[in-house]
Amino acid sequence: MKSLILHTATRLMIGVLVLFSLFLFFRGHDEPGGGFIGGLVGAGAFTLYAIAFGSEATRKVLRIHPITLIALGLLSLVVSGLIPMFFAEPFLTGKWLFIEWGAFDTKLSTPLLFDIGVYLCVVGFIVTVIFSLEEEG
Amino acid sequence: MNGLLVLPLAIPLITATLGLLFRKSSQLQRWIGVLGAVALLATAILLFRDVHKDGIQVLQLGNWAAPFGITLVADMLAMLMIGISAIMGLMIAVYSLYDIDKERERFGYYPLLHILIMGVNGSFLTGDIFNLYVWFEVMLIASFILLALGNSKNQLQGALKYVFINLFSSLVFLFGVALLYGMTGTLNMADLAVRLPEVENSGLVTTTAMIFMVAFGIKAAVFPLFFWLPASYHTPPVAISAIFGGLLTKVGVYALIRVFTLLFTGESADNDYLHTILLWVGGFTMVIGVLGAASHMEFRKILSFHIVSQIGYMIMGLAFNTAMGIMGAIFYVLHNILAKSNLFLISGIAQRLLGTFELKKMGGLYKHYPFLAVLFLISAFALAGFPPLSGFWAKLSLVKAGLSIEQYVITGVAILVGLLTLFSMTKIWLTAFWGPVPEKTPDHFGKMPLFGAGKLYILVIPVMVIAGLIILVGLNAQPLLELCMTAAEQLLDPSVYIEAVLGPQ
Numbered sequence: 001m002k003s004l005i006l007h008t009a010t011r012l013m014i015g016v017l018v019l020f021s022l023f024l025f026f027r028g029h030d031e032p033g034g035g036f037i038g039g040l041v042g043a044g045a046f047t048l049y050a051i052a053f054g055s056e057a058t059r060k061v062l063r064i065h066p067i068t069l070i071a072l073g074l075l076s077l078v079v080s081g082l083i084p085m086f087f088a089e090p091f092l093t094g095k096w097l098f099i100e101w102g103a104f105d106t107k108l109s110t111p112l113l114f115d116i117g118v119y120l121c122v123v124g125f126i127v128t129v130i131f132s133l134e135e136e137g
Numbered sequence: 138m139n140g141l142l143v144l145p146l147a148i149p150l151i152t153a154t155l156g157l158l159f160r161k162s163s164q165l166q167r168w169i170g171v172l173g174a175v176a177l178l179a180t181a182i183l184l185f186r187d188v189h190k191d192g193i194q195v196l197q198l199g200n201w202a203a204p205f206g207i208t209l210v211a212d213m214l215a216m217l218m219i220g221i222s223a224i225m226g227l228m229i230a231v232y233s234l235y236d237i238d239k240e241r242e243r244f245g246y247y248p249l250l251h252i253l254i255m256g257v258n259g260s261f262l263t264g265d266i267f268n269l270y271v272w273f274e275v276m277l278i279a280s281f282i283l284l285a286l287g288n289s290k291n292q293l294q295g296a297l298k299y300v301f302i303n304l305f306s307s308l309v310f311l312f313g314v315a316l317l318y319g320m321t322g323t324l325n326m327a328d329l330a331v332r333l334p335e336v337e338n339s340g341l342v343t344t345t346a347m348i349f350m351v352a353f354g355i356k357a358a359v360f361p362l363f364f365w366l367p368a369s370y371h372t373p374p375v376a377i378s379a380i381f382g383g384l385l386t387k388v389g390v391y392a393l394i395r396v397f398t399l400l401f402t403g404e405s406a407d408n409d410y411l412h413t414i415l416l417w418v419g420g421f422t423m424v425i426g427v428l429g430a431a432s433h434m435e436f437r438k439i440l441s442f443h444i445v446s447q448i449g450y451m452i453m454g455l456a457f458n459t460a461m462g463i464m465g466a467i468f469y470v471l472h473n474i475l476a477k478s479n480l481f482l483i484s485g486i487a488q489r490l491l492g493t494f495e496l497k498k499m500g501g502l503y504k505h506y507p508f509l510a511v512l513f514l515i516s517a518f519a520l521a522g523f524p525p526l527s528g529f530w531a532k533l534s535l536v537k538a539g540l541s542i543e544q545y546v547i548t549g550v551a552i553l554v555g556l557l558t559l560f561s562m563t564k565i566w567l568t569a570f571w572g573p574v575p576e577k578t579p580d581h582f583g584k585m586p587l588f589g590a591g592k593l594y595i596l597v598i599p600v601m602v603i604a605g606l607i608i609l610v611g612l613n614a615q616p617l618l619e620l621c622m623t624a625a626e627q628l629l630d631p632s633v634y635i636e637a638v639l640g641p642q
Contacts, residue, residue: 071157078150081143084200091143092199 003052010052017045025119029107035115039122046123047130055134058127066127073120080113139187142196142209144180145219145262148173149226149255156248163242167234170247174227177254181216181223188216189620193627193637195264203639204328210264210638213624214467218261218391221474224606225383226254228599232482233376235595241286241374249286253279253380260388264638266400267314267324269392270307273356277303280385283377284369295369302365306355313348316341317400326399327638330631333405346401346411350393350418357389359452360421363445367429370444371437371494375485378437382444383478387470390451394466397455398628408458415456420547423449427557436484436494436569439561440477443520446554447473450535453547457538463625465534468618472519472527472610479516479603483509486596487569492579496565501574505583509597510570515604517562519611522555526611530618 021042028034050058059065064072084093097108152173159165188194188211196209211219230250237246256276263269281303285296318324320341321332336342351362358366366386370378401411426446430439447469454466484494486509491499503510519526522533532555539548574583585591610617627633636642 067157067160071154074150074154074157078147078154082147085140085143088140090138090140090196090198090200091147094199 006052010048014045014049017041017048021045025115028115029112035118036122039119040126042119043123043126043130046127050127050130050134055131059131062127066124066131069120069124070128071124073117073122073124075117076113076120077117080110080117083110083113139184139194139196139211141180141184141187142194142211142262143198145177145184145223145258146255148177148180149251149258152176153248153251153255156251157245160243160245160248163239166242166247170233170250171227171230173251174223174230174254178223178227181220184211185216185220187211188213193634195637204323204325207268208264208325208327208638209262210327210634211262212627212634212637213620214391214394214628215261217467217471217620217624218387219258221471222254222257222261222384225380225474225478226250228478228482228603229376229380232379232485232596232599235592236374236376236485238374244286246283246286249279249283250380253283257384257388261391264326265324266317266326266329266396270310270314273307273310273388273392276385276388277307280381284373284381287373289372292372295372298365299369302355302362306352306362309348309355310352313345313352316345316348320345325638326395327635330399330402330405330635331639331642333400334402336405339406342401343406343410346397346406347414349396349401350411350414353389353392353396354418355389356386357393357448357452358386358445359418359448360425360445363422363426363448366445367438367441370441371435375437375481375488379478379481379485382440382481383474386444386448387451387474390448390455390466390470393452394455394463394628398463399631399634402631412456412458415452416544416547419449419452419456420550421449422446422452423550423554427554427561430561431557431564434496436487436496436499436565437481439496439565440480440484443480443558443561444477446558447477447520449554450532450551453551454535454538457535457542457544459538459542460622460625460629461534461538461541463628464618464621465531465538467621467624468534469531471617471621472531472607475603475607475610476516476519476528479600479607480513480520482596482600482603483513483516486593486600489593489596490579490582490585491569491575492582496568498575498577499569500572501578501583503570504574506587508587512597512600512604513566513570515607517566519607521559521562523559524611527607527614529611530614534618 021038024033024041025035025038046058046062049061081092084095085091095110099106152169155169156166194211197203198207253276256272256279259272259275260269263272281300284299285292317329320336321329323329323332333342355362370382423446426442426449430442433439433442451466451469454462454469487502488494493499519528522528535551536548585593587597588594
């Protein structure tokens with residue numbers, strides 16, 4: 001679609017949308033938010049880009065093929081489930097790692113890895129759908 | 138707590154994921170597909186040993202205690218089913234190496250196949266009724282795509298019927314789950330088994346049982362809800378037909394066996410009423426299916442109708458509700474997966490050689506490919522129940538079970554249907570194998586050897602292995618019969634299952 005307003009707005013919006021999606025994603029660690037909704041917003045950013053500049057340009061911006069995103073997402077889901085098994089605990093048990101930096105204490109965990117997987121799957125899936133719709137027509 | 142229990146789900150998922158990652162390389166895809174199936178078979182054997190030695194194995198996912206989290210439970214029935222699905226998975230993966238074209242591979246045939254197997258395994262292992270619904274969906278979504286992949290007109294026609302009827306059945310299933318949850322406030326199957334007998338309104342429990350019967354009945358393709366199966370199963374490539382015909386309907390049967398032995402027992406619902414209906418359903422399924430097969434002249438359509446007919450036997454065994462009957466039903470499921478899938482695979486080889494599935498245009502296979510004819514004969518006779526093949530013991534135990542509780546009519550019907558099965562198998566034999574060589578055959582007919590150039594052996598070897606298993610089970614039925622008996626006894630005494638999941642009561 002050739003529209004100056006859309007092009008300009010998209011350039012401004014896309015960064016905000018991606019940041020917002022990451023914000024939602026990390027917020028979901030303890031508060032409402034998370035991988036699914038974050039992924040939806042992230043996919044929204046790329047959808048907007050695809051509407052404004054076409055799917056060819058979006059593929060370049062995305063760099064990774066969306067199906068690869070889905071595969072990586074699934075892989076990180078499985079890995080997050082398998083990690084506790086090395087500690088002789090059941091599949092999907094949450095394992096946590098606390099790192100104290102002083103000012104910023106970091107919590108790393110298998111649920112986080114799981115959520116990253118969800119995020120990637122959602123983005124990959126929606127972008128795949130949008131691309132195939134765009135390219136069919 | 139047995140951590141290995143998650144592997145029948147994790148291995149297919151990892152395999153599918155790797156397949157997606159390396160989707161560009163057809164060579165890698167194939168290797169990953171076959172190796173994943175081998176790994177699955179290995180874990181199935183390991184787990185089977187655990188269950189055989191130590192009884193029911195349980196895993197609480199995420200370490201959440203039983204009625205709250207999702208539980209995976211492997212009893213003998215689940216393990217037998219997982220074992221057979223792992224064997225079939227491997228055979229189909231090998232068969233697909235030749236049968237599936239590049240185009241389908243490019244669209245992710247192998248990952249989908251493994252996702253399908255994951256869904257099937259999940260349905261067998263889960264101990265949570267809502268989770269069962271989820272696994273059904275996983276299985277269905279993968280099967281939708283596998284069925285429609287390729288986009289030919291009759292494939293889409295078949296797929297459309299399949300999708301609609303199966304979505305409907307999922308909806309009915311969900312209603313049933315909602316009713317159960319409303320009555321008891323739990324979804325864990327062991328917990329449900331404890332609480333359902335305490336529900337005051339036992340009429341509602343019986344109603345819910347009927348809802349489940351409809352939902353699983355559609356998936357298992359029982360009378361009168363079977364019509365979608367013969368309309369769709371003959372459309373996709375043979376490897377897909379074979380795994381659908383062999384495994385998918387049996388998941389419906391498995392679910393029926395599970396809920397009607399664990400949840401809706403004599404203590405919670407009106408058992409006589411339910412089992413009478415099951416008995417009638419089983420009888421009609423047998424008869425209608427076999428008559429449908431007798432009226433068709435297309436190789437795979439005949440086989441599709443026979444799937445329906447054979448499901449009737451399993452339902453009949455369940456309806457008898459005795460240890461002998463349920464043992465017969467389980468044995469029948471296992472035998473049928475082997476024999477039926479093998480017949481589908483053979484139909485694929487015949488089609489490769491003759492270029493068609495229409496019996497009227499086929500012929501001369503016996504003259505040019507006697508070895509293939511022998512393989513067909515083994516599977517067809519097993520299906521019809523000839524001694525000493527696997528089907529004989531399956532039918533024998535069902536007939537014995539029927540006679541011992543004086544169900545003479547339905548037992549008579551079962552024997553008669555066996556004869557009619559033989560009739561339509563003879564029909565295929567007389568035309569495709571013994572019939573004269575048709576006037577128009579593809580150029581390679583008679584020249585392409587089963588072993589050697591042309592690589593047909595990729596198709597023949599899985600068929601040989603399955604035929605070998607059929608003979609093995611036939612000649613040495615006792616160990617498998619004993620395992621099925623263990624499974625049936627576990628099913629008829631739900632307290633063992635409940636104790637394994639929830640701990641001592």
